[in-house]
Amino acid sequence: MRRVIDISAEQIAPTVEELLNQQGVPPGAVHDEPTLRAAREAIALWGHLSQPMGIFAEIAIHDFAQVYIGDGRNEPETPLPNIYQRADALALFAVTVGHDIEQEIRRLFETNEFPLGAMLDAAASVSAENAADIVQDKVQKHLSVIGRWDRSKGIMPFSPGYCGWHVSGQRALFDTLHPEEIGIELSDSYLMQPLKSISGLLVAGPRDIFQFDDDFPFCSECATHSCRERIMSIIENQPKADTRWE
Amino acid sequence: MDTLQRLSENMQKGNADQVARLTQQAIDEGCEPKTILDDALVGGMAVVGEKFKKHEIFLPHVLLAAKAMHAGMDLLKPLLVKDGIPTIGKVVTGTVQGDLHDIGKNLVGIMLKGAGFDVIDLGRDVSPEKFLDAAVSEKANVIGMSALLTTTMPVMKKVIALAHERNVRNQLKFIVGGAPMSKEYAQEIGADAYCYDAVSAVESVKRFMGAH
Ligand code: B12
């Protein structure tokens, strides 16, 4: 099953708080009026310029094994193999918020409109992440309809460039998924254009397969340890009757 | 309160219109363009940078102040050129070949200009040859390179190697930055400094130029 998803701007619109947070403003900080004005203006501009699109394609475990190997530059040990090999279903995905925003961000910086340019850049990054969430929801719904997912299970995204999966893995991903159909190109240096694009794998399966420790050698350089939060969110969504994690 | 002080305060608050008006007023009052630049604008941005470093203000406010500073700079630039005032240092910046991320590099450029340096921004996807051609022809003191992907970082090494090849390594300092970079990698490729953010980039360039 391969599907192109037309994502509406309303579904992924960023909030003022998300924009400020993306620029390193801590929650609860007091903002002056010009900052808030720039944030609101950026969100309005983003609404006119964003062209969000997504694509996903289911992939069999043995086929993904080849995609994962890519051109052989992954870290020797990573969390993903142990997870995807025990999955019920896998899907490759890609999302973008389009070219126009990027051009406008550049124009704003060139004309010294730095506050608005940085706000629009943050809006584009946040909305790309929100677009990836929408694709995850669609995949989850699709799997539910065909009886391969229910609320006792979990679903988690992984992307090349994170957690030991080398960023060059995007080549094999592109060769299988073909996100060119939604306007994303991959350069020789593994950079997606438009810039505000995300690629990855969605893994669906029993909740316990997503448990792993953050003690791989490369984890010592990880600034976020965001896997902890991602694992927690899967555990917390667990139906009340199920007490496996308690 | 005198005009320069009001100018500096308005710049720190990010009032671009007031900055343009007060810069013109200072010029009309006969103040030297270089004095307006150093005392009110660069001086004001130094306060902004310091507050940012201490987390008293955040990036959006820094950028409001930078925009305001440019409103004043636009009026001063032609006068400074006419007076033949030399800059305190010239930095060529760019995102390395194969990479198109430029927000981080732009922020570095904004802060360097705010500190009074001349910045020649070569944009994105910049080849080693282009970095060095520009640095030599512009008589730059520093090359600042940005990379946001591990796959584009090695280009930085090529730029430094080419500087050796062309016998210009000694007359240039290299600063590098970007999310996947580290101090160790910067050392490994022979860069002069790894800069975690735009404030540390300004500190490094000031150190190189012997300015404080
Ligand atoms: C926001 C973000 C995104 C956004 C937008 C990207 C963008 N920049 O436009 C989205 C969500 C779209 C995204 C997508 C991807 N991302 Co991303 N992303 C980030 C994130 C969280 C922040 C980047 C950012 O905008 N920072 C804000 C700016 C202002 O900071 P900055 O550019 O780093 O610049 C500052 C300093 O680095 C320094 N600096 C920068 N340049 C220079 C130059 C000089 C001379 C000096 C002195 C200093 C200096 O000063 C700047 C100002 O303070 C980083 C992680 C991180 N914490 O940095 C990952 C990160 C860059 N992404 C990463 C990856 C892997 C990806 C994807 C490949 C994932 C995927 N498979 O989809 C894609 C690639 C997209 C593409 N087009 O190819 C990796 C790259 C690592 C690698 N292995 O190469 C990072 C590092 C995350 C990680 N794994 O830790 N990403």
Ligand code: SF4
């Ligand atoms: S600590 Fe960071 S690098 Fe390690 S698995 Fe977690 S998210 Fe990935």
